[in-house]
C-alpha cells in the first residue's frame with residue numbers, strides 16, 4: 001500500500017539532515033514503465049536529448065518529462081511526495097522542472113557539491129526541494145548522490161565544491177527508492193566507476209513566489225496542457241499569472257552552480 005504521507009521521523013530527518021530516504025517507494029510497475037519510457041525517449045531524441053535544459057558531459061539528460069509520458073505526470077503528484085515537499089516548502093509550491101539524469105559508465109569526475117540553482121534560503125525560508133527517484137540501484141561505485149547532512153541550514157554555498165567533505169555521505173539504495181532532499185543541501189552526483197549507467201528522475205519543486213527552473217507553460221504542448229487534471233494544472237502553475245511574470249523571462253541553463 002502506497003503511503004499517503006511521510007512519517008514524523010522522516011519530517012525530522014528533512015529538518016535536521018536535509019533529506020529523507022523513502023526505500024522501495026515506487027511500485028514495481030511504475031518503475032518498469034518509467035524505465036521503458038525513458039529508453040524510448042532517449043532513443044527517439046538521440047543527440048538532442050536534454051536540449052530543453054542542458055547537456056552535461058558524462059551524463060545523459062532528458063528534460064521536459066511532464067510532456068513526455070503519463071507515467072511521469074503520475075509520479076510528480078503522488079501524495080507522499082507532495083506531503084514531503086510541502087514539509088520543506090510550505091503549502092504553496094509548484095513543480096519547477098522534471099528531468100532525467102543518467103550518469104554514464106566511467107564518466108570521469110562527478111559533479112561539484114552544489115545547492116540546486118545556487119539557491120540559498122531567503123527571508124521566508126527554504127524555496128527549493130528535489131526528489132531523486134532511483135531508477136537503478138544506487139551503489140557506492142555507480143555514481144550515487146553525495147550529500148553533506150545539515151548544510152541546508154548553513155545559509156552559504158560550498159567553499160570547496162570539488163573536494164571531499166569530511167561529513168559527506170553517499171545516498172545509496174535499491175531501484176525504486178526516492179530521496180526527498182531540501183535542495184539547499186550541498187550535494188552532487190558522484191562519478192560512475194562501473195560499466196553500466198545509473199539513472200534517476202529528478203522532480204524538482206520550488207515555492208510559488210519563485211521562478212520555475214523550466215517554464216512549464218512554454219514547454220508543454222497544447223494537447224498535453226488540455227488533457228491535464230485541475231490538480232496537475234495547479235502543480236505546474238499553468239493558470240497562475242504570477243508564475244507567468246516570474247518564469248517566462250527566466251533562462252536558467254544550469255541545475256547546479258558552476
Ligand SMILES: O=C(O)CCC(=O)C(=O)O
Pocket residue numbers: 101111116132143144145146187188189190200255256
Ligand atoms: O543525479 C544525481 O545524483 C544528482 C544530480 C544533481 O544534483 C544535479 O544534476 O543538479
